[in-house]
Amino acid sequence: MPRFALKIEYHGAPFVGWQRQVDLPSVQGAIEAALAKLEPRDHTIAAAGRTDAGVHALAQVAHCDMTGDWQAFRLSEALNYHLKPQPVAITACVAVEEDFHARFTALERRYLFRILSRRAPATHQEGLVWQVKHDLDETAMQAAADILVGKHDFTTFRSTICQAESPVKTLDHLKVSRVETPGGTEFHFDVRARSFLHNQVRSFVGTLERVGAGSWTPQDVQAALEARDRAACGPVCPPQGLYLAHVSYPVDPFA
Structure with a gap:
């Protein structure tokens, strides 16, 4: 066939x-x-x-x-x-x-998460971003994101209903960027790994947003990671800002 x-x-x-x-x-x-x-x-x-x-x-x-x-x-x-x-x-x-x-x-999955930071309600981006009304510190978020890169036990950052055999995964890349758009300031999270646990990316972003807002520090993220306890995770962000952006293969079938 x-x-x-x-x-x-x-x-x-x-x-x-x-x-x-x-x-x-x-x-x-x-x-x-x-x-x-x-x-x-x-x-x-x-x-x-x-x-x-x-x-x-x-x-x-x-x-x-x-x-x-x-x-x-x-x-x-x-x-x-x-x-x-x-x-x-x-x-x-x-x-x-x-x-x-x-x-x-597949060798790698890449996800993009978009946060829109502005006071006015989203119109054109409604349902396509997670909107917050406060500014975020991308430098602090990147410092916390760097802690998560590498091979770790990500029990803290996976759903309790995750069916993966092991919580140990290797996170290849987590880049936080501030992007000025006509619709307002966006924060983009570029996340890459061979595979992900259930709710892993949304758990990352929800936790990093707390760092950007000043409620958490990068050290708090380190402690949460080391806790290996779902209860230590920050809030899980809503799904509408998350995109499966790219899948890599040994030979790109679409090239």
């Missing part, structure tokens, strides 16, 4: 997350339903990351197996037609080898 890699963009607000759930709207379910319009049968697709409810994607990657002799461009066009009006788009589609797996072949 010909296998295709799909690069997918979506707005997470209408969905319970990526993963298919019975009688609930999911991104996986939407794409599988569109595939069934093209080849009437049950379809199961695999993705690089299972994003939670409300989380967005700029470049999620999934793969699907087809029976027909599809051209990649025709397949993406047909899928986008049947996905309307849902906020899901196939932005790239390529034929890949049968041993390509969107999840297991």
